[in-house]
Amino acid sequence: MVDCCSAPGLMPFQQALETMLAAIEPITDTETITLSEGLGRILSSDLSSPINVPPHNNSAMDGYAFAQASLAEQDSLHLVGRSMAGQPFQGDCQAGQCIRIMTGAKMPAGCDTVQMQENCAVSDDKVEFLAQPKVGANVRYAGEDIKQGQVVFAKGRRLSAIDLGVLASLGINQLQVFRKLKVALIATGDELKALGEPLSEGDIFESNSYALAGMLKNLNVEVINFGVIIDDESAIKKAFLQADEQADAVISSGGVSVGDADYTKLVLEQIGEVGFWKIAMKPGKPFAFGKLPNSIFFGLPGNPVSAMVTADLLAMPALMKLQHCHAAPAITLKAKCSSDLRKSPGRMDFQRGILSQDSNGELTVSSTGSQGSGILTSIAAANCYIVLAAEQGKVLAGETVDVRLFERFFS
Numbered sequence: 015m016v017d018c019c020s021a022p023g024l025m026p027f028q029q030a031l032e033t034m035l036a037a038i039e040p041i042t043d044t045e046t047i048t049l050s051e052g053l054g055r056i057l058s059s060d061l062s063s064p065i066n067v068p069p070h071n072n073s074a075m076d077g078y079a080f081a082q083a084s085l086a087e088q089d090s091l092h093l094v095g096r097s098m099a100g101q102p103f104q105g106d107c108q109a110g111q112c113i114r115i116m117t118g119a120k121m122p123a124g125c126d127t128v129q130m131q132e133n134c135a136v137s138d139d140k141v142e143f144l145a146q147p148k149v150g151a152n153v154r155y156a157g158e159d160i161k162q163g164q165v166v167f168a169k170g171r172r173l174s175a176i177d178l179g180v181l182a183s184l185g186i187n188q189l190q191v192f193r194k195l196k197v198a199l200i201a202t203g204d205e206l207k208a209l210g211e212p213l214s215e216g217d218i219f220e221s222n223s224y225a226l227a228g229m230l231k232n233l234n235v236e237v238i239n240f241g242v243i244i245d246d247e248s249a250i251k252k253a254f255l256q257a258d259e260q261a262d263a264v265i266s267s268g269g270v271s272v273g274d275a276d277y278t279k280l281v282l283e284q285i286g287e288v289g290f291w292k293i294a295m296k297p298g299k300p301f302a303f304g305k306l307p308n309s310i311f312f313g314l315p316g317n318p319v320s321a322m323v324t325a326d327l328l329a330m331p332a333l334m335k336l337q338h339c340h341a342a343p344a345i346t347l348k349a350k351c352s353s354d355l356r357k358s359p360g361r362m363d364f365q366r367g368i369l370s371q372d373s374n375g376e377l378t379v380s381s382t383g384s385q386g387s388g389i390l391t392s393i394a395a396a397n398c399y400i401v402l403a404a405e406q407g408k409v410l411a412g413e414t415v416d417v418r419l420f421e422r423f424f425s
């Protein structure tokens with residue numbers, strides 16, 4: 015995935031990503047929420063365990079607890095009591111004795127091992143072992159998962175469904191998290207009509223805001239939708255300034271190229287500052303990044319595929335950083351390409367593909383077909399990017415290519 019030979023005047027993709035991330039100062043405001051509100055929220059401080067997990071030594075099997083030393087002296091053990099989950103055996107288990115025990119029940123005092131019941135012959139109160147368990151077999155020890163005081167999750171962790179289970183197992187019901195980001199969405203274009211409006215000649219339905227709002231929902235941010243703004247410099251300026259007052263980040267789509275009705279970059283220059291404009295990537299060349307007086311700004315290209323890809327690969331990582339979240343590095347795989355791919359040297363391509371694995375484990379990727387920036391179905395059908403370096407030319411079927419699986423933002 016080298017990106018060394020980009021077209022002149024265009025910033026290489028990796029440099030654009032790094033420049034943008036370096037320019038972002040994460041928010042600092044925090045709030046307290048309950049555990050059931052925690053999915054997708056970002057911890058604002060390290061979280062330590064107040065208890066051992068499990069809190070006591072307990073059995074991993076239904077069976078019989080005993081002291082290993084007892085077995086040296088006799089063939090069978092004398093059953094003297096029961097330890098159930100939540101109702102432990104009270105008292106000591108003596109040499110030659112055993113205790114009926116259930117999975118999760120506290121180990122009785124005097125016992126160090128559990129024999130599973132499938133390996134026992136039981137008659138009345140006599141338990142005979144049909145196999146020899148090792149000392150400590152089938153015992154789960156106090157603190158073997160998490161020790162009291164241990165940092166369980168670090169500041170910046172985005173809480174998953176599993177994390178909520180871990181925190182509940184620690185008895186934690188209050189969480190300190192960073193507040194949710196507010197992100198404003200603005201679609202620009204005279205031709206864009208809202209759903210339900212009639213289409214006149216030359217019009218299309220506005221679609222970018224729906225896909226972008228969905229992606230932002232997956233990031234768990236609050237979306238402020240400004241709808242469609244016409245291709246008019248003062249209308250766009252007004253919308254950008256209003257959005258800037260209300261949001262931490264402003265995302266526009268459309269009007270960022272070089273056409274007569276493309277005002278995004280001009281307005282950004284007037285009321286904020288342009289960090290960079292134009293990236294050596296396809297789709298997504300006219301992407302603009304910058305700052306407004308109070309917020310950060312992403313000017314996505316209007317072409318729907320270009321808007322989705324730049325949102326996914328540039329705006330989302332930036333918003334993750336803005337909310338303090340540590341993003342896992344993207345995983346790149348090698349796969350055999352089953353299609354010919356059109357490509358001219360100059361820009362790094364993020365073509366859309368379908369990755370599959372055969373019964374031998376070999377990875378194959380096929381193109382989703384026409385890769386035009388307006389063909390939204392080329393991304394709807396895909397599960398990965400086929401990443402082609404800037405200097406790369408066309409690819410022939412059978413060659414090996416780099417593949418990057420889609421992250422969760424599109425799902």
Ligand SMILES: Nc1nc2c(c(=O)[nH]1)N[C@H]1C(S)=C(S)[C@@H](COP(=O)(O)OP(=O)(O)OC[C@H]3O[C@@H](n4cnc5c(N)ncnc54)[C@H](O)[C@@H]3O)O[C@H]1N2
Pocket residue numbers: 201202203205206218219220221222223267268269270271272273276297298299300314315316317318320387388
């Ligand atoms: N002379 C040049 N022309 C273009 C260049 C260039 O370098 N020189 N770059 C091309 C590339 S690459 C892209 S990408 C587009 C991006 O242009 P804009 O960001 O100015 O986008 P628009 O012209 O406003 O729209 C492009 C296309 O997308 C449709 N669109 C826009 N917004 C939406 C929306 N919210 N929902 C659905 N569809 C939308 C719009 O109708 C256009 O068809 O510029 C090339 N041109």
Ligand code: MOO
Pocket residue numbers: 295296297298299300315317320387
């Ligand atoms: O870069 Mo544009 O996004 O190729 O069509």
